[in-house]
Amino acid sequence: MIVLHTEALAKSFTLHLQGGVSIPVLRDVELTLRAGECVALAGPSGAGKSTLMRCLYGNYGADSGRILLRHEGAMIDIAAADARVMRAVRRDTLGYVSQFLRVIPRVPTLDIVAEPMRARGVAPDEARARAAALLTRLNMPPALHGLPPATFSGGEQQRVNLARGFAAGHPVLLLDEPTASLDAANAEVVIALIAEAKAAGCAIIGIFHDTAVRQRVADRLFQILPVYEPA
Amino acid sequence: MNALLEAQGLHLRFGAVRALDDVALSIWPGEVVAIVGESGSGKSSLLRVLAGMQRADAGQVLYRDAAGATHSILDASDAALRRLMRSDWGFVHQNARDALRMEVSAGGNVGERLMAAGNRHYGNIREVAAHWLERVEMDPARIDETPKNFSGGMQQRLQIARTLVTSPRLVFMDEPTGGLDVSVQAKLLDLIRGLVADLGLAVLLVTHDIAAARLLAHRIMVMRHGQVVEEGLTDRVLDDPRHPYTQLLVSSVLAA
Structure with missing residues (x-):
């Protein structure tokens, strides 16, 4: 079952403060993603892998083309969706684990991880219990669960981010360098989480610079090549 | 589900100054919308018009109450507006x-x-x-x-x-952290964030503080010279600003 499909997706950045220079990043991207598979984005640094990921999440707005996503049983074009629809898509269908955690002041780790489950209507106690279990699995000791992650190390913050991303059970998950700051033991946990999510029917798009990790989780590669302006 | 508040075609002039130039807006239950822009952009005028504290020259503002009845704010009597302010709305002033x-x-x-x-x-x-x-x-x-x-x-x-x-079902906030020390601002924003999420409030927040908007708002509208120049999901507008003015606004913020 196709859960995500892009058609002629294009994205450029126009820098009005730099004399209006336009930088094309994506052109004619045609990507298809099916339930239960993991597609790894490949290509040289700067080719636009993260930009594609952010376009899919609605964090960057596409210039043209369509991003069709299966949401509540129907394919909708999220490139044209308004902000309210996009919020519902993010709550119920599309998860995103960015490389860096955006820390909210004073909110304890456990609540950060439980929040997407709470937003989907999971009862507070159950959401917190599931959050604690996931954090513990990612080798975050319970003593840290009550603390805001502002003072955590990069690897710890990434695990908080991962726990938050996997907690809600979204049917489509975007993972940007999920093992970048992790040691081998924690990378193994992430590989297992990805395998379990796939087995449960979750479709994943990932960027993995670690080729060993990539070979173990990805079913296929999707090449992204830099866009050059015609001379 | 319906929008709580919907406005269309709002125009307002103060002499030669266009405070509002064809502004439209809607806010839905549980939604936090930030209106950002520099001083004189019209953002506070917009808030005052939506809350019935200032009459617009043209346009329409409709509020839907809990019983499903629709109130036309620009035509409402002072008594009706006072009633709404007591029962359905809240207004947090800067001062x-x-x-x-x-x-x-x-x-x-x-x-x-x-x-x-x-x-x-x-x-x-x-x-x-x-x-x-x-x-x-x-x-x-x-x-x-x-x-x-x-x-x-x-x-x-x-x-x-x-x-x-x-x-209240809908809260208007006009620069709620303006004029406070930075440390006090942070705590207050944090408090507002928690209360808004717990109570599922709909909030229209006017601020010139981009960080505050990022922390609190689901959606952002950027105003300049009485017009909405850009709007969308908060992270989309702030991470991929399109309009020259939004780019200027975002690039002027010091990363902390």
Whole structure:
């Protein structure tokens, strides 16, 4: 079952403060993603892998083309969706684990991880219990669960981010360098989480610079090549 | 589900200045919308028009109440607007002194709004007021003090307690952290974020503080010269700004 499909997706950045220079990043991207598979984005640094990921999440707005996503049983074009629809898509269908955690002041780790489950209507106690279990699995000791992650190390913050991303059970998950700051033991946990999510029917798009990790989780590669302006 | 508040074609002039130039907006239950822009962009005028505190020259503002009845705000009588402000809405002013009664106790300031909403049981009102002082992280032991003695941050907390005690469906906030120390601002924003999420409030927030908008708002509207130049999901507008003015606004913020 196709859960995500892009058609002629294009994205450029126009820098009005730099004399209006336009930088094309994506052109004619045609990507298809099916339930239960993991597609790894490949290509040289700067080719636009993260930009594609952010376009899919609605964090960057596409210039043209369509991003069709299966949401509540129907394919909708999220490139044209308004902000309210996009919020519902993010709550119920599309998860995103960015490389860096955006820390909210004073909110304890456990609540950060439980929040997407709470937003989907999971009862507070159950959401917190599931959050604690996931954090513990990612080798975050319970003593840290009550603390805001502002003072955590990069690897710890990434695990908080991962726990938050996997907690809600979204049917489509975007993972940007999920093992970048992790040691081998924690990378193994992430590989297992990805395998379990796939087995449960979750479709994943990932960027993995670690080729060993990539070979173990990805079913296929999707090449992204830099866009050059015609001379 | 329907929008709580919908506005279309709003125009407002102050002499030669276009404060609002064909502005449209809608806000839905549970949604936090930030209106950002520099001084004079029209953002505060927009808030005042939407809240019925300022008449527009043209346009329409419709508010849908809990019973499903629609109120045309620009045509509403002063009495009808006062009723809405007591029962359905809240307004948090930048300057707490504009909302608080400085010679009345903290508890009285909170309780007064409950009584205006029809609550008459004194013991009950005092208890609810004390509870709300705690919710805004004030010491309930200070319930009998007047806000004259309070710091700016505490006065603002008290104003928030006074506003939220009647469980409004829609809250207008005009620069709620303006004029406060940075550390006090951060705590207050954090408090507002928690309350808004817990209570599922719809909030229209006017601010020039991009960081505040990022922390609180689901959606952002960027205003300049009375026009909405860009709007969308908060992270989309701030991470991929399109309009030259939005790019200038975002690039002017120091990363912390």
